Amino acid sequence: MAALSMEQLVAFAKRRGFIFPGSEIYGGLANSWDYGPLGTELRRAIKDAWWKRFVQGRGDMVGVETALLMNPKVWEASGHLATFNDPLVECAKCKERFRADHVEGTVCPNCAGKLSEARQFNLMMKTFLGPVEDAANAVYFRPETAQGMFVNFKNVQTSSRRRLPFGMAQVGKAFRNEITPGNFIFRTREFEQMEIEYFIAPPKSDKDWQKVFEHWLADMHAWCVEVGIDAKRVHELEVPKDELAHYSKRTVDLEFDYPFGRKELYGIAYRTDFDLKNHMEKSGEDLRYLDPETNEKVLPHVIEPTFGVDRTVLAVLASCYDEDKAPTAEEGESEARVVLRLPKKIAPVQIAVLPLSKKIELSGPCQELAQSLRGQYRVEYDETQSIGKRYRRQDEIGTPYCVTMDFDSLEDKKVTVRDRDTMSQERVAIADLSAYLTERFA
Numbered sequence: 001m002a003a004l005s006m007e008q009l010v011a012f013a014k015r016r017g018f019i020f021p022g023s024e025i026y027g028g029l030a031n032s033w034d035y036g037p038l039g040t041e042l043r044r045a046i047k048d049a050w051w052k053r054f055v056q057g058r059g060d061m062v063g064v065e066t067a068l069l070m071n072p073k074v075w076e077a078s079g080h081l082a083t084f085n086d087p088l089v090e091c092a093k094c095k096e097r098f099r100a101d102h103v104e105g106t107v108c109p110n111c112a113g114k115l116s117e118a119r120q121f122n123l124m125m126k127t128f129l130g131p132v133e134d135a136a137n138a139v140y141f142r143p144e145t146a147q148g149m150f151v152n153f154k155n156v157q158t159s160s161r162r163r164l165p166f167g168m169a170q171v172g173k174a175f176r177n178e179i180t181p182g183n184f185i186f187r188t189r190e191f192e193q194m195e196i197e198y199f200i201a202p203p204k205s206d207k208d209w210q211k212v213f214e215h216w217l218a219d220m221h222a223w224c225v226e227v228g229i230d231a232k233r234v235h236e237l238e239v240p241k242d243e244l245a246h247y248s249k250r251t252v253d254l255e256f257d258y259p260f261g262r263k264e265l266y267g268i269a270y271r272t273d274f275d276l277k278n279h280m281e282k283s284g285e286d287l288r289y290l291d292p293e294t295n296e297k298v299l300p301h302v303i304e305p306t307f308g309v310d311r312t313v314l315a316v317l318a319s320c321y322d323e324d325k326a327p328t329a330e331e332g333e334s335e336a337r338v339v340l341r342l343p344k345k346i347a348p349v350q351i352a353v354l355p356l357s358k359k360i361e362l363s364g365p366c367q368e369l370a371q372s373l374r375g376q377y378r379v380e381y382d383e384t385q386s387i388g389k390r391y392r393r394q395d396e397i398g399t400p401y402c403v404t405m406d407f408d409s410l411e412d413k414k415v416t417v418r419d420r421d422t423m424s425q426e427r428v429a430i431a432d433l434s435a436y437l438t439e440r441f442a
Contacts, residue, residue: 066148340398
């Protein structure tokens with residue numbers, strides 16, 4: 001198929017109920033997006049699969065949920081208030097603002113006006129606690145989920161009795177007052193992260209932390225395959241030393257070939273003991289780990305794999321969207337069809353139950369069948385339009401299997417199961433349907 005453009009992807013996402021422009025009936029809000037019914041299910045399925053793989057599937061991980069608002073001293077200690085900045089330039093003519101490193105020269109790309117000298121712009125999003133909006137009540141929405149895990153290191157380690165190495169995982173919202181958000185859900189001011197802080201003993205040599213780093217990097221690649229992200233479009237970028245974040249000794253970005261170009265998808269950083277050391281110094285709390293074997297107190301180092309939920313959704317949609325030919329009711333004829341080849345585990349609708357007719361003798365038992373499958377699968381019941389059009393719709397939203405009940409089903413107690421990817425159909429006894437589907441979803 002021809003390359004999918006961002007315009008096509010955005011239109012598809014809206015038309016099929018994955019993603020809508022935020023506040024659309026009021027003209028929208030710059031780069032604000034809402035997830036519709038299918039997008040919500042896809043997002044939830046991705047987060048559930050991530051949690052199952054990286055938390056529930058491992059014996060060295062625990063999960064936490066920390067607050068969006070934290071004591072401002074947290075961000076002072078972490079370095080965000082001083083260093084979490086982007087260079088900003090402003091056009092004297094149209095007043096549009098840009099990141100200085102995203103434009104070339106001193107001419108505005110929109111109106112050819114003159115751009116100002118660059119100045120630093122802090123990305124922290126500020127608000128106030130209490131009735132008075134003054135400096136004493138200023139707080140910040142977290143720009144990352146990581147700090148909530150660092151400040152809780154002692155609480156989590158002692159309460160869960162974990163020994164090094166072990167990790168903490170969190171899925172949650174973060175906020176950054178980006179200068180130039182854009183490219184659909186790729187860069188937004190409100191986004192969600194799936195983040196891990198993996199604590200290790202202070203390494204005796206670089207080989208110690210590098211081994212752990214490479215293990216997590218390989219697991220990130222495996223995760224991409226698990227959720228249907230095209231591995232051929234994923235590339236590693238070793239971030240140069242002069243571009244590393246203030247806390248990082250090494251960072252590797254996993255970049256993806258989006259319709260608008262190659263940009264960051266995920267990242268993994270070796271944060272050393274930067275965060276725990278700073279929080280221990282600024283708070284006065286002893287955040288060291290007591291080694292039960294040596295009785296020695298040490299400050300753990302950290303490997304941090306970070307996954308963006310919204311960028312995952314975007315990469316999955318871009319990877320799984322496909323167009324091919326499907327046969328029509330006319331013998332020998334075919335027509336174009338859009339098919340979203342999502343992995344079964346993350347499909348928003350996993351099984352569509354379709355009666356061949358709306359007549360009560362079919363719709364009644366068909367609805368009962370749909371209800372019997374709910375709880376185990378994400379199920380949709382649909383009786384409107386022709387069966388061919390219903391198949392096309394389910395293909396387009398990524399439904400792996402359609403189960404169709406016809407009038408013969410009332411006699412032979414069988415249904416037709418149609419496969420999304422091959423379009424093959426198989427007659428299956430209703431009594432055997434649960435086992436049939438369990439085998440295919442295994």
